[in-house]
Amino acid sequence: MISLTELAELRSKLEMNDPDAIREILEELPPYDLRQFFFFIDEEQQKELLSYLSISKTAHLFEEMEHLDQKKQFMSLVPAALKSEIFREISSDDLADFLGEISQKEAETILTKLDQPEAENVRDLLHYPEDTAGGLMTTEYVHIMSEITASEAIDQLRRKAPDAETIYYLYVVDDSGHLLGVVSLRELLIAKPEVKIHDIMYERIISVPVDLDQEEVAKVFTRYDLLAVPVVDHNHYLRGIVTVDDVMDVLIEEAQEDFANFSGGGGDQGLFISPIQAVRKRIPWLILLLLIGLITANLINLFKPTTQKLPILLIFMPMIAGMTGNAATQSLATVIRFISNGELTKENYGKLLRQESTIAMLIGLFCSLFILGFISLSYDGRLGILVAVCLFFTLIIGTIVGTMIPMVLQAFKIDPTVASGPLITTINDVVSLMIYFGLATLFVQLISS
Amino acid sequence: MISLTELAELRSKLEMNDPDAIREILEELPPYDLRQFFFFIDEEQQKELLSYLSISKTAHLFEEMEHLDQKKQFMSLVPAALKSEIFREISSDDLADFLGEISQKEAETILTKLDQPEAENVRDLLHYPEDTAGGLMTTEYVHIMSEITASEAIDQLRRKAPDAETIYYLYVVDDSGHLLGVVSLRELLIAKPEVKIHDIMYERIISVPVDLDQEEVAKVFTRYDLLAVPVVDHNHYLRGIVTVDDVMDVLIEEAQEDFANFSGGGGDQGLFISPIQAVRKRIPWLILLLLIGLITANLINLFKPTTQKLPILLIFMPMIAGMTGNAATQSLATVIRFISNGELTKENYGKLLRQESTIAMLIGLFCSLFILGFISLSYDGRLGILVAVCLFFTLIIGTIVGTMIPMVLQAFKIDPTVASGPLITTINDVVSLMIYFGLATLFVQLISS
Structure with a gap:
């Protein structure tokens, strides 16, 4: 990879104005390094750089760029006279990708400048969706x-x-x-x-x-x-x-x-994009989760009689909900990995579900005993039993939910990664809190009767 | 890819006992398909299959297998007399990977059967850690x-x-x-x-x-x-x-x-592993998160005076905590993507943080207004203001936490994906609930004074 020092050296060579020396170096530079250099220098120097490059090297530089840079920087800097020569050198798949990004009128102008068979090839490639074999392929084969x-x-x-x-x-x-x-x-x-x-x-x-x-x-x-x-x-x-x-x-x-997908709309963006764009991608998730949160609030409210009698129940609520979500996320990730490896078949469903259930039992047992000891010592033994029993059941249910949801989504041919962290966590909030307060209500009734 | 029908056809050819026909087909089969076929048939048939394969084809089959299958199935089925011939055909990188998985004594026995220069090459490869260029490389170059x-x-x-x-x-x-x-x-x-x-x-x-x-x-x-x-x-x-x-x-x-990493120990496992192994990987995360959950419980308990005056506060607790965690996960995923692309430099830190802060303000504003309307209509206007203000602040803090944590981890050269969903969510539980109840306490005091 080209270092900053090398980039600076190259720039000073460009400034020294020695066409032969600079040409020789540029022709040896791999396209990726050439792009690094192109974005390292200012616009005047970029123009000068382009004047030193051979047509095929210019085409390589173009192929290496993002669509936005191709449109903005490259097209405005390249002399109009050379454009059609350069387009002829660009490989058909990269050219088709670029033409798909600009207006149809501009694309047509460029296509008319190509040779007949090449233009037809590129026109063909334009028909295929970007994320299929047709969208990836090139016609330059032997x-x-x-x-x-x-x-x-x-x-x-x-x-x-x-x-x-x-x-x-x-x-x-x-x-x-x-x-x-x-x-x-x-x-x-x-x-x-x-x-x-x-x-x-x-x-x-x-x-x-x-x-x-x-x-x-x-x-x-x-x-x-x-x-x-x-x-x-x-x-x-x-x-x-x-x-x-x-x-x-x-x-x-x-x-x-x-x-x-797994992070609910984060992550999948260009380097620096407009905040509005990012918000647009993230907001639908957040609003969905907010609504589920409000449902949760209403459900908790239903258990008012229980929580008024035993308000200490409420302080363990985030822990119960959080743990259920965490266990579910672990199972979810396991199942998604199976799916993305293409290893999850209908015959495997049962086996995987059994495996995850066994894991859930073990995890539930371990965590429950842990919490039983802790709460019994620092709060109260009966509360300890209640929380431990709840945790045991919610962990098992969380795991099973985390295992089943991606399977169900796959059966409906929906990408299971969208079932994702936030959604599954929030759904588990509802389920786990219902179990928690449901068991607690039973418990309070048992005590008071 | 070879279909089930083709596999069944191939098996019936194997059963029909026509060595010449079967040999011709097998030699044409790509290694991946050959492996599929190998695991499609029973042990007796596997033995028969191996007797039909050329040495080089057998080596390819070996290279295609998982280490566990190489050790268990392959080694026991191949006739001892052919073993050294096969090992000589296996490419040096695959052989070194295999020798690293078996006992040193067994590895030495195999190495002595190779030609001198080949054995030295493989011995060399054994020294390099598996996840480095040395661990990946082969010595069969021109x-x-x-x-x-x-x-x-x-x-x-x-x-x-x-x-x-x-x-x-x-x-x-x-x-x-x-x-x-x-x-x-x-x-x-x-x-x-x-x-x-x-x-x-x-x-x-x-x-x-x-x-x-x-x-x-x-x-x-x-x-x-x-x-x-x-x-x-x-x-x-x-x-x-x-x-x-x-x-x-x-x-x-x-x-x-x-x-x-992002799912806290789920996902990164072989096809079907022992539940004990899976539990061992997942439990440390869960116990850590359980402890943080207990801390959260204690902290909520500290705000008893406030929650006793305004118990309705508690029903929005999961929503506040959940939303903060979700916003943080979105930012986290964005930063991790920057890092894994190698695009996050020291010069970018500030820019990215500003970008995420702007996004957080917008998201906070949007979600707060939404919740203000909702709670005002279905519960109470003053409660709506309180929850909306809290949500605004916790969303901003969640986003900043989600942005900063991976940056800090990267500075300490820790893989930022371990900061991951569950951990960041749980930490945010603590922070967001403190803000929530802190503001609520202030609010209750203002009203009662």
Whole structure:
């Protein structure tokens, strides 16, 4: 990774105005470092920097940027004359993503400047939802026919190598574009030059349908350790490929999404966004939880006769509710992990529920004995028994709720991470307090009778 | 992905006892599918299956398994005579991981069966902590000298291709093993056959030190879109390479770890583990939270004079505490996301804190007005004002606590995800209830004076 010192050195070289020296360094800089440098210098220097970059390097810089920066900074700084040349160099998936972000009119203007087949490819990509295999794929892949020889294939590869997104897999198609098989460059190198592709190609090819969800695409990559996967339509025509670098971004994105869901609207935002936007995402959750809180308040109010007789009950209320929520969150996280690994099947439901119930019994027993001792010593033995019995039941119920809710949501095909911390905690508040005060009412009646 | 029908078909082929047919299918099966099949059939059939597999396919099956299955099922089923042959085929990183899991004596026995250089490589790998670049790397890479030509390099590659983990990057080293540069196979194919490696190699090479944390290694991959990265020691000797498939596993593992931390001990477990193990992981959190709950109970008890005068206060207690915790969790998730992206710098601290404070003010205002209206209508106007004012302050404090805690933890180099949902929620219980009852006491005094 480029250091601050290196960035400063590079900037002073830019200021010294030595075009040849600066060009050489810039061409060697990886795109990520180039972007770091671009945002390190001021606007005048950015303009100068762009004048030193080759077209392909400029395209790489563009690909590396966020959409907002592409629109705002990049487009205004690049000389209009060079724009279409640069767009021609940008890989089709990145270009389609960008065109999806700008107005349709602007997008059309850019598309007319591309060569016919390239423009068609990009137009195609624009149709697919962003979070599917089609939205991730690029059309810059290498395809060959099955009748040619290994050495002919290598020759073809040599010509296509500069443009292709990956050259390490060659996809074999028939005349009409059906996907027949794949040959890795590794196998091609090992093979005898005169052998035919159809004799060495791998026919049990792993491909993904164009509308497959990106999370599922990522699973295919991690299971089969792939560098790229071909994307096919419903007629098994090869439409593009998804490469592993895009899949890594998907893995990170999905993890952040789960995290955001689990925290009830926090977390899933750009670096610095407008507070209004953040509030809009967070408020629906908070209002929902507020309403449940008000219901809780009403329910507690119903138990007034009990709490008036035994007001000390109320001081353990946050503890009972909190513990139930915590136990539920632990179970919830366990079940969500099963689900996201794709390991939760209908056959497993019962087994997992039994496992979590056993855990709940053990945890309930342990915590209850602990609280029994504590309250008996510092308050009163009978109160200790009451609180301990309540804690035991609410912990078990919390665990079961935490286990069942994501299962139920999954059955309804709702992303279980939205069942999430805050929601489950708040629902548990209601349930646990009902048990607590219900048992307490029984208890008070028993004593007074 | 292999379907249940395909698995059943495959099993019936195995039962039909047609060695040639079954061998052909098995050799075409990707390792992941082979593993699925292995666990689909019974032990007798597993034995039979292994007898049909080639040595290299057996090694792949081994690499695909969990350590526990490697130890229990695999080792007992493979004929002893074949074991050393299989171990020789297993890639060095997977073998080292396995040897780290079994007893030292057993590991030594296996190591003596390997060829001398291979055994040394694996022994080397055993020294590195599992979650560092050294723990991830493999020694099966392709290295070349800088004086040879492109066509000579391709010839060398052809010979090494069957064993190497990746052949798509060739690492250039000097006589003593220092890393000098890298050439991609793509560049090699495009280059003129007679050009020397040192004229086309890329010297601004991105490498990682052997002791770099695996999370940082993953960041290098995602930033630079790499398929493999060379690992060097402190003298810049090339020690191995990390490949992208291992990095994808790291990304998944780290996301799960964060999730487990965030839920206070849930989630981060194997498929089905013993309940005792699960309880051991969860109990410390629950006891900690239980203790904080008891402190809360004591604190509420201190406000007895106030709550006796105004018992209705107590019914809003869970709502106040819950909302504070929810707002805090949202901020917490935002900050953790900044941290895990590596975007939170000292210069950003202030900016982020200001942003979250603005959000908190807006959220506080919104929720307070909502609750003011609600309580005024259904209970009492003065109570509405009291609860609304409290909610406003506790929401702001919750947000600030949620923002600051991970920042403070990061400053102390503690993983901020452990600050996590349950802990922050419980701490906020204490803080918010103190504010609530504190303000209420003030309020009661104002009214009665």
